[in-house]
Amino acid sequence: xxxxxxxxxxxxxxxxxxxxxxxxxDCETCGVELELLEAEPPVLDRAPELEEDWGE
Amino acid sequence: MSVEIGLLYSRIRRDEKxxxxxxxxxxxxxxxxxVRDTMFGVGAAGGEGFNADDTENETSDAGDDxxxxxxxMSALAGCDVVLDRCLATSRSVYTTRFAEAYxxxxxxxxxxxxxxxxxxxxxxxxxxxxxxxxxxRVAFDTESALAAVESFGYPCVLKPVVGSWGRLMAxxxxxxxxxxxxxxxxxxxxxxxxxxxxxxxVAKPGRDLRVLVxxxxxxxxxxxxxxxWLTNAKRGAETAAFELDDHAAELATxxxxxxxxxxLGVDLMEVGxxxxxxxxxxxxxxxxxxxxxxxxxxxxxxxxxxxxxALNDAVDRxxxxxxxDWLEATHGAETDDTSGTDDTEQVIAE
Numbered sequence: 001x002x003x004x005x006x007x008x009x010x011x012x013x014x015x016x017x018x019x020x021x022x023x024x025x026d027c028e029t030c031g032v033e034l035e036l037l038e039a040e041p042p043v044l045d046r047a048p049e050l051e052e053d054w055g056e
Numbered sequence: 057m058s059v060e061i062g063l064l065y066s067r068i069r070r071d072e073k074x075x076x077x078x079x080x081x082x083x084x085x086x087x088x089x090x091v092r093d094t095m096f097g098v099g100a101a102g103g104e105g106f107n108a109d110d111t112e113n114e115t116s117d118a119g120d121d122x123x124x125x126x127x128x129m130s131a132l133a134g135c136d137v138v139l140d141r142c143l144a145t146s147r148s149v150y151t152t153r154f155a156e157a158y159x160x161x162x163x164x165x166x167x168x169x170x171x172x173x174x175x176x177x178x179x180x181x182x183x184x185x186x187x188x189x190x191x192x193r194v195a196f197d198t199e200s201a202l203a204a205v206e207s208f209g210y211p212c213v214l215k216p217v218v219g220s221w222g223r224l225m226a227x228x229x230x231x232x233x234x235x236x237x238x239x240x241x242x243x244x245x246x247x248x249x250x251x252x253x254x255x256x257x258v259a260k261p262g263r264d265l266r267v268l269v270x271x272x273x274x275x276x277x278x279x280x281x282x283x284x285w286l287t288n289a290k291r292g293a294e295t296a297a298f299e300l301d302d303h304a305a306e307l308a309t310x311x312x313x314x315x316x317x318x319x320l321g322v323d324l325m326e327v328g329x330x331x332x333x334x335x336x337x338x339x340x341x342x343x344x345x346x347x348x349x350x351x352x353x354x355x356x357x358x359x360x361x362x363x364x365x366a367l368n369d370a371v372d373r374x375x376x377x378x379x380x381d382w383l384e385a386t387h388g389a390e391t392d393d394t395s396g397t398d399d400t401e402q403v404i405a406e
Contacts, residue, residue, distance in 0.1 A: 020076065022068035022090060035067075048067075052246075053145040055220015055290075 004042040008032040015042055059387060060085040062135035062160070064151050066092050067143045070365040074376040075139070082380060087135060091147050095125040096154040129158050137387045138162045141361060145173045145218055148361050161387060164318035164360045171315045172360035175217045175253050178315065182358075185314035187307060188351040190325075191256040198238040201252035205234045211257040214241070218248055220359070221290040227257065258354060260325040263287055265298055265353075267308040268364055268375065269320045270382035274300055274308040278370040289366040297371040304353055311355045319379060321362030328352045 002015045011029030015036065019025070023036050024047050033047035061084055065072055068088075079086050128151075132138055138155045140162060142148040152169045155162035164172075171177045182189040190213075193204040205212055205228055214226040214237060228234040241249045263281035266289070267274045277300045280293040287293040300308070308322045368375040 018073070018077075020068040020073055020088075022065055022088065023073070024067060024069075051144055052223075053218055053220075054143050055145065055223075 002042055004044060006030060006032065006034065007044055007046060008034075013044065058083045058085055059136045059384070060087065060134055061383070062087045062089055062132055062138040062155075063141055064089050064091050064138060064147075064155075065141045065143070066090060066147060069143070069363065071363050072141050074365065074368065075141070075379065078376040078380045082384075087131065089126070089128070089131050089138075091142055091151055093124075093126055094128045094131065096128040096151065098157075128154055132158050132160045135160055137383065139383070140164060140169065143361075145220070145361075149173050163383065163386075164320070165316055168316035168318045168320075169360045172320070172358050173218060175215055175357075176251065178358055181314045182311060182355055185310060187310045187314055188354045190258050190354055190356055193254045195252045195254065196250060198242050198252070201238050201254060202231075202234060204252065204254040205238075206231070208254065208256050210234075213255045213257050214238075215253045215255060216248065217251045217253050222286040222288040225286060227285050255356075258325050258327060258356070260287075260327070263293075263326075264356070265300075265304065265324040265326070266367060267300065267304070267322045267324065268362060268367055268379075269308055269312040269317075269322055270379060271386065272309045272312045272317045274305045274322075275378050275382075276364075276367055276371045276373050276375055277304075277308075278367050280366075289363075295366045295370040303351070307351065307353050307355055311358055315358050315360070318360065319362060319382070321357075321359035321364070322355060323357040323359070324353045324355050326352060327354050 001017060003012050004015065005011070006013050006027040006029060008027060009030035009032070011027055013025060013027050013034065015025065019036055019039065021036055021039050025034050025036065025044070026032070027034060034044040035047040037043040037045055061079055063072065063076070063086055065088060076086055132155060138160050140148050140152050142151060149166070149169050152162050152164065152166035156166050171181050176194055179189055179192045191208075193207065195201040195204045205214070211227050211229050214228055216224045226237045228237060238252065241252070262283070263279045264287050265277060265279055267277040269275065277298040278295045279298040280287040280289050280295055282291070282293040284291065289295055304324060307324060311322045312318070312320050364375045364379070
């Protein structure tokens with residue numbers, strides 16, 4: 001488990017060891033969705049907003 | 057022998073994590089390709105005359121603020137097969153086409169992606185193949201769309217031609233609502249919203265069915281139940297393993313064949329029971345319902361970048377392992393690993 005800071009509120013975000021670049025994690029402090037941009041060291045940014053053609 | 061697999065993505069969902077884990081556990085080399093950071097060249101721009109390294113050097117010299125992008129042809133060149141897991145339909149349609157142009161095998165085939173991405177194309181393909189699908193009318197103007205709506209009567213359904221997760225779906229209960237929704241759609245801006253896809257309302261019994269197909273073979277199925285008329289898992293529908301009967305399995309296969317086959321999610325609705333129940337409530341409806349489907353099912357959607365995490369939770373079968381089994385079988389991969397499933401004959405029983 002790795003910890004880093006939320007880019008929105010500064011709270012602590014815990015990342016599982018099997019976290020993948022491109023994965024979305026929720027900040028448990030402020031609820032914002034964050035995207036893992038880099039694994040080591042972890043770099044987070046706000047996740048993209050929902051696009052109209054997303055889905056399966 | 058391990059296989060180099062390219063995974064096109066823009067977001068790693070639990071579905072992708074399950075696949076990545078299974079592929080890596082079996083010793084395959086996986087190259088994740090974020091399509092947001094990638095450029096896809098056409099002709100010389102993506103061919104031998106293009107040097108991505110030179111580009112990177114140039115951009116680096118220009119300063120840290122200059123954007124960089126991976127050259128798709130270079131990234132895909134070493135892949136034995138590319139798996140399209142793009143979250144966005146537009147990216148999926150184009151990137152699979154580029155993979156094909158670069159002579160890299162891709163799952164799913166771009167022709168399949170194009171048919172599945174557009175509900176009009178899907179309806180035409182299913183109908184041409186004789187697969188029962190809800191009656192549909194398409195119009196390009198609000199007045200003709202209203203005529204299409206009125207021809208069905210109420211309720212009927214208005215769907216976006218491109219879209220997922222049940223978004224922007226409208227169950228039209230009366231003319232006033234139909235007029236309002238059509239007016240709103242006409243002002244949304246994108247031309248696709250002016251393709252009015254009107255469909256009969258199917259009174260399903262509180263659930264629909266999702267069948268995962270590998271190639272043309274159904275490998276697992278679940279029901280998705282809820283009180284809302286939309287029963288997408290994404291909308292919170294309850295999921296449960298579903299045992300396909302022979303007829304449903306045949307329809308899933310036929311639907312997959314109709315769109316070209318591949319790794320697909322075929323969605324079916326049961327039509328018989330609900331129609332019988334409705335008949336007791338409405339003689340008029342019963343008279344109109346000429347049961348154009350002798351089938352007990354109707355296929356309303358085929359998904360080409362199918363999500364399967366909910367299915368994996370619902371059924372006993374190891375879905376990602378089954379998918380990788382199929383990938384290995386169809387792309388000539390053989391591994392020394394014995395962790396793969398060996399239950400392809402048990403498909404229908406789950």
